[in-house]
Amino acid sequence: MPLVATELSNRGHDVSGVQYKQGETIGSIPIDTLSTAAVRTPYWAGQWLLYRKWEPKVKAYVCGKNPDIVITDRRCMVPTIRGAVSAGTPVLGVVPGLGFTRFNPRYLQPDKTPTFRHLPRSAQLQYPFVRSLHNQHDQWLKRADNVLVVSEFLQTCLRRTYGVDSEVVRTPVVPETIRVDDHHRNAIAMINPRRELKGVHIFLDIAESMPDREFLVAGEFGSEEHKNRATALPNVTCLGWVEDMRAVYSETSLVIVPSLVEEGGPRVICEAFVNGIPVAGTTRGGIPEFIGDGGETVDPPQDISQWISTIEEIITNYERYSRNAADRAKLFNIDTAISTIETVCRNAIQ
Template sequence: MRILFSQTVPYLPHEFGGGLTNTDALCRALIARRHEVMVLCRDLRSGLTRLMPWARKVDLGYPVTRVDDPLGAVRDVCQSYRPDLAVVQFGDIAGMVAALKSADIPVLAYLHDTGTVAQVKGGADAYAACSSSVAAALRNIDIEATVLPVLIDPASYRVPAPGNLITFVNPIPRKGIEIAFELAARRPEIGFQFVEAWHLRARVRKYLQQRIAHHGNIQLRPPVRDMRQIYANTRLILAPSLWEEAWGRVISEAQVSGIPALVSDSGGMPEAVGAGGVVVARDAPIGEWAAALDKLWFDEDFYRQTSKFALDHAARPEFSVNAIAHRFLNLIQGHATRR
C-alpha cells in the first residue's frame, strides 16, 4: 500500500514535537511491513539552513516533499505519487482533507490534540485519535474515532539505568515552565535539564537562558533526534502542562526504561502515565507539586514501586509496535484505493 502523510506544518528535522516523532515512527513501522510512505509538509529550510546547514541533507529513510504551499501542491503530488490513501494530522486539517478529497484520495484524519477538533468539519473517510480524551472530544461533535495510541519502539528509547536529573521537555509557558522553575528553586540540590522541542525564536531562547542563569541547578539542552541522550541522564520526567494535552509522548518514551513521571491532570496525561507516576491537578498550589516531587525523589521504596509500574505500563500488549501498526492497517484497509 502507498500512504501519503500530508500536513501544512514543517516536519522533522526542521521542527520537533511528539506528533511529528510519532509520524516518523509510524512511517518506519509501515516500511518494515513492506508498505510505501511519503510525507508532504511545509518547507522551512530557506531560513533554517543558514543556522543548520545539515538540515537540507538529512535522509529520514523515506521521501519527504517540502513545499511553500502544501495545499496548493496536493494535486501535483498525488498525480505523481499516486497514493492509495492519505493521512492528515497537523496544521490546516479541514483544508488538507478538502484538497485531498478534490484529488479523489481517500483520507484518514488522525488527530493528536483536542485543539484541532474544532477544525474538523467532516469529509474524511475515517477518523483516528491518539488518546481516549481526543476520541471523546470528537464524539462530542458526533464523530467516532478509533484510538491509535502513540507508537513507541522500545529499542529506540531504552537506556540501561535511570540517571540523576529531572527532565522537563519543551520549556514554554503552556507546558508549565513556571511550575518547573519554581520546583527547581525550591530544590536546589536536585539537577534539572530543560530540553527544547518546539522551535524557539532567538529572543525567546535568550530570555530563557537568562532566567536559567539565575539557577545553579538547571541546564538547557537543544532538541535531539535520539532521546536516549536525554533519558540516560533522567531519573524523573516532569510534565506540568497547563493545556489540554492529548497524551504526553515523552512520558511513554521514558517509561520503557522504568523512568516515572510527575504530571498534571491535563487531558490525556493521566492516561499516558497510568500508575507509573504521580498526577497533580494543574491548578494545584506549588506546595502540592513540591510534595509530590519529594515523594518520588526521596522515598526510595516509592520510587522503585512506581518505576516498576512504569515498566509494566509501557509493556502492555495493546501498546506494542505490532499491535498499533496492525490496528492502523486494519483501519485504513477498507478505505484505501489500490492504484
C-alpha cells in the same frame, strides 16, 4: 507521522510523502514539496489562506499519483482530507493533538467550538477566519474514512466538538531507539521548555523550592527570562537541544510534565516509561490517562507545595512507580500501533 511512514515502509508498503514547505526528510522515503507562497498575516488568517492554497494542490497531486490511501495529520490535515475526498481517494486523518483547532489554549471545556467571548483578543480580531476554519473542520473531518487519535481525551473532544467518531491508537515509540542500558537516575527532568504554557515557570519554581534535588532541562527555552532564571539556579542543568534523548534519560530519575495546555498525549511520557522512569504531571488533556499508575498528577498546576509532596511520594516509593511505568510502556508499542493503522487502511481501501 515520520515514524508511522518509516514503519509502514519497513513492513513492505510503498510509501511517499508530500509537504507544504521544504525541509522534512524521512530516510529513503521520497518527499515532494507543494510550495505555497508565503504571505505575512495574523496566524488564523494565515491558516485559512493555507487551507485555500493547499486543497487544490493536494487534489491535483493525488489524482496524479493515484495512491491507494492518503494518511494525513496536523496543520494541513483538513484541507488534505478535502483534496483526497475530491480526488475520490480514501483518506485517514491522524490527530496527535489539538493544535489545528486550539483557538484558545486556555479554554479547557471538551467542546472546542469557538465562541467570540471565550477567544483571546488576537483570535477575536480574526473571528471570521476562526469560524470559517471551524466550519471546515466540522464538514471535512466527517468525510474522512476514519480518524485516529492518540488518547481518549482527544476522542471526547472530537465527538463533542464535531460529532466525529474516532479510534484510539496510543502515541507509538520504538523502544530500541530510546531505551537506556546505563541509568544514573540523578535528576528530575523537564523536556521542551519552549513555551510558557508548557509550564516551564512551574518547573523552575519547583527546582527553586527543592535546592537539595538535582534538576535538568532538555530543549531550547522560548524566552530569555526563563533561560536566565534556569542558568542562575545552582541545582538546574540546562542541556539545550539534545539530538539523542537517551543521553537525557540516562541521567533522569523522574520526568515532570507541568503543562498548562491540554496535551493530546505527550511522547515524553511514553519515552520515560520505556526506561522505567515515573512521571509527575498536571491533569490537563491526555496527561493523566497516559501516566496512569506510572506516576502521579497535580491539580491545580500552580500548587508548588503539592508538586513537592508528589515528587517526594514518588521518590519514596520509587521501585513501585518505576515498575508500573515500565509495565505501562507496553501501551505505546509501535508494532501494535502500526498493525492497527494497517487494518484501518485495508478497511478503508476495501
